[in-house]
Amino acid sequence: MAVTPKPVDLTTDLGFLKLRNPVLTASGTFGYGLEFEPYLDLDKLGGIVVKGLYDKAREGNPPPRLVETPSGLINAIGLQGVGVESFAAKILPKLRQLKTAVIVNVCGADDDEYAAVVEFLDKQEGIAAYELNISCPNVKKEGACPALSPRTTFDLVKRIKAASRRPLITKLSPNVTSIVEIAQAAEEAGTDAVALINTVLAMAIDLETRRPKLGNVYGGLSGPAIKPIALRMVHQVASRLKVPVIGMGGIMTGADALEFLVAGAAAVEVGTASFVDPDAAVRIVDEMERWCAAHGVAAVRDVVGTLKTA
Numbered sequence: 001m002a003v004t005p006k007p008v009d010l011t012t013d014l015g016f017l018k019l020r021n022p023v024l025t026a027s028g029t030f031g032y033g034l035e036f037e038p039y040l041d042l043d044k045l046g047g048i049v050v051k052g053l054y055d056k057a058r059e060g061n062p063p064p065r066l067v068e069t070p071s072g073l074i075n076a077i078g079l080q081g082v083g084v085e086s087f088a089a090k091i092l093p094k095l096r097q098l099k100t101a102v103i104v105n106v107c108g109a110d111d112d113e114y115a116a117v118v119e120f121l122d123k124q125e126g127i128a129a130y131e132l133n134i135s136c137p138n139v140k141k142e143g144a145c146p147a148l149s150p151r152t153t154f155d156l157v158k159r160i161k162a163a164s165r166r167p168l169i170t171k172l173s174p175n176v177t178s179i180v181e182i183a184q185a186a187e188e189a190g191t192d193a194v195a196l197i198n199t200v201l202a203m204a205i206d207l208e209t210r211r212p213k214l215g216n217v218y219g220g221l222s223g224p225a226i227k228p229i230a231l232r233m234v235h236q237v238a239s240r241l242k243v244p245v246i247g248m249g250g251i252m253t254g255a256d257a258l259e260f261l262v263a264g265a266a267a268v269e270v271g272t273a274s275f276v277d278p279d280a281a282v283r284i285v286d287e288m289e290r291w292c293a294a295h296g297v298a299a300v301r302d303v304v305g306t307l308k309t310a
C-alpha cells in the first residue's frame with residue numbers, strides 16, 4: 001500500500017506576525033504585488049513586501065538602470081515609486097483582499113520623510129508591518145544610507161518605532177564592516193525584526209566606451225552572486241540577536257531558502273529570482289515543502305538555526 005506523505009507545517013511565527021509560509025517577495029522585485037497576479041496565486045505567498053514608498057511619487061535614476069552580470073544583476077533604479085497617497089488610494093484596497101500578509105517598504109530622503117510616510121500609512125488598514133528601508137545603495141552618492149552607521153540606524157529606528165502603531169522590520173545593508181553592530185543598534189532601538197541583505201554596492205564598465213554601464217555609475221548587486229555573503233551575514237546576525245531575522249540574497253530555489261533557515265533566518269524574501277521566473281516565489285514554497293517531506297521534517301520552523309558548526 002502506498003504511504004501518503006504527511007503534510008508539512010509551513011506556518012511561520014515571527015512573534016508579531018504569523019505567516020502561512022516563510023516565503024515573502026522582496027521589495028522592488030515584485031512591484032506592488034498585483035502586477036504578478038497573472039503569473040501566480042498571490043494567496044500562496046507567505047507575504048508580499050511592496051516596492052519602497054516615499055511620501056511623494058519619484059522618477060528614480062536616469063537610465064540605464066539595470067545591468068546583468070555573471071550570476072547577478074546590478075540595479076540603480078533609485079527608488080522610483082508612486083508615493084503613499086496613490087498607493088493607499090489605488091493599490092492597497094486590492095492588496096487588502098488577499099489572504100497573504102502585506103508589508104510596506106518605507107523610504108525617506110531624511111528622517112522626517114520616513115516619519116511622514118509611517119504617519120500616513122498608520123491611518124490605512126490592511127498593512128501587516130513596515131519594512132524600514134534604511135539601506136538602499138543607489139539613491140545617494142557612494143551608496144550613503146542610514147544603515148551604514150550604528151548611530152544613524154539607532155536614531156532612525158527609535159524614532160520610527162515610537163511613531164508607528166505597527167511592527168517594524170529594519171532592512172540592513174551589507175556594505176558595512178560589522179553587520180552585527182548595525183543589527184544590534186536596530187535591536188536596541190526597538191525593531192521587531194531585521195531583514196538582510198539589501199544589495200551590494202557595485203559597478204559595471206563598458207570597456208569600449210570606458211563609461212559606466214549604469215546612468216548612476218554605481219548600483220546594487222543582487223542575485224546568486226551575493227548568496228554566500230548574505231548567508232554569512234544572516235548567520236552572524238541570527239547568532240547574536242533575539243529578534244527574528246528575515247534572510248535574503250540570491251535565493252533561486254527551495255534549497256537556497258532552506259539554507260537561509262539553517263543559518264538562522266525565520267523567514268526569507270525572494271528577489272531577483274522573480275525577474276527570471278515570475279512564479280519563483282510559489283515554486284520555492286513548493287520545493288521547500290517537498291524537501292521537508294522527503295527528509296521527515298514535520299514543520300519547516302524545525303529547520304531554523306540548525307547549522308552544525310562543531
Ligand SMILES: Cc1cc2nc3c(=O)[nH]c(=O)nc-3n(C[C@H](O)[C@H](O)[C@H](O)COP(=O)(O)O)c2cc1C
Pocket residue numbers: 026027028029051052073075077079105133136171197198199221222223224226248249250251269270271272273
Ligand atoms: C530592481 C531592484 C529593485 C529593488 N528595490 C528595492 C526597494 O525598493 N526597497 C528595498 O528595500 N530593497 C530593494 N531591492 C533589494 C531587494 O529587495 C533585495 O534586498 C536584494 O535584491 C537581494 O535579494 P535577491 O538577491 O533575492 O534579489 C531591490 C532590488 C532590485 C534587484
